[in-house]
Amino acid sequence: MNAIEVSHLRVVRGGRVVLPDLSCTVSSGTIAGLLGPSGSGKTTLIRAIVGVQRVASGHLSVLGKPAGSPELRRLVGYVTQTPSVYGDLTVRENLAYFATMAGVASSAVADVIETVSLGALSSTQVAQLSGGERARVSLAAALLPSPKLLVLDEPTVGLDPVLRQELWDLFHQLAGKGVTFLISSHVMDEADRCQRLLLLREGAVLADATPAELLQRTQSADLEAAFLRLIEAEVSI
Amino acid sequence: MTGQRTLATAGRVLRQLRHDPRTIALMLVVPCLLMTLLRYVYDGQVQIFDHVAPVLLVLFPFTVMFVVTSVAMLRERSSGTLERLLTTPMAKGDLLAGYALAFSVAAVIQVGLVMVLAVGPLGLQIHGGLGALATVALLDALLGTVLGLFLSAFANTEFQAVQFLPAFVLPQLLLCGLFAPRAQMLPILSWLSDVMPLSYAVDAATRAATSSMWTSALTTDVLVVAACIPLFLGLGAGTLRRRTP
């Protein structure tokens, strides 16, 4: 079954056609990576999937329901590219508030703080955290309702390799329990940890394949080289 | 809408205020200083002070809550937290009612302090009921809050939001009857004055301060102000879009 089905999606932002006619699918329980150059439309696609982007036309189905349906609000977690938490509240105050708004028991707060390794900072005001710490607060807020689908827009930016490894371990562990992931990233070594890769260029899907398939089809030694070759249109698949 | 989410939002907004002592000081101390200033501006003319002070008593909470709310809401929009909240099962009313509740609490403290100062040390003579005046002041604070919630949707930056104060509040102030009696204005201005909610709030404050009885005219004014609150709250809810361009 597909957790996400996008067909003929067209999105116009500020008079510009950002996604002209995009179709793609993400099957349930997989970790899908969304990659592409800056401005290629990753955030726009993600926003359309979580139902906060006004779309011109096309059909989006998420967990079997039209994107943006009220039923999906309990099932889809969304982490925006820039952390969306209150800078003037502490980590715990932020998460306690989002827990209430998401209809989750407040006992979940301590758990997600542990999950993103922020235990020592739980009483610190978010404005005083580093960029990577703030990003983890934002991620923790999305984890609160134990969503079935997690859509993460560059969640590991600014994190050191150890933390990044920990988060990816967490993502794989959750995926093992049936959670679907759509994760956008700029970091190519992260692409390796995805089961499926979607490569966008100028609002169109350039490739939709597993990492191994991409390497093979582009005859490249690593994914970075594979992407460069695809983006520069040396090869097409 | 659930009471729990409304209360959580109000608590969160108040907690944000608590982390910002300078804003609290501005909200609470500035009106007291201005009231004291007014008292000494009219040092030899106590009747004028008695006439103007009740009006200021309702204008302070209105103006302060308007600015604070519109900037707070704008920050909610630009920080992405509004978008996050709108992807949760929360109802829009939870957020708006939470804001209104939080700023009502702030207004109660603000109005209480200024009132105690005015009728105590500053010797303001109020002929009507203090309770009626306090009610009008609180309704006015709420009006400022819901107006700020609504208008913040039309500002893209905090600079713009702050400019709404001269753009929307000063005209109401000029036409509310404080500077010239509303009945003596040019017909067009008096008509404009009639459709501005602040005019009714100022009339109500004057009536509450001058008549010891709760008159039917006062009831009308209070009802007009009260009716504007759900009106602008509804308009504000209309500006909270789950999908944005």
Ligand SMILES: Nc1ncnc2c1ncn2[C@@H]1O[C@H](COP(=O)(O)OP(=O)(O)OP(=O)(O)O)[C@@H](O)[C@H]1O
């Ligand atoms: N609010 C907006 N109004 C108008 N155009 C926008 C808006 N946001 C983004 N765009 C345009 O849409 C295009 C795609 O933007 P998007 O944010 O989806 O890219 P992205 O792939 O996420 O880039 P990045 O990797 O830098 O985050 C860009 O060309 C951008 O100029």
Ligand SMILES: [Mg+2]
């Ligand atoms: Mg982006």
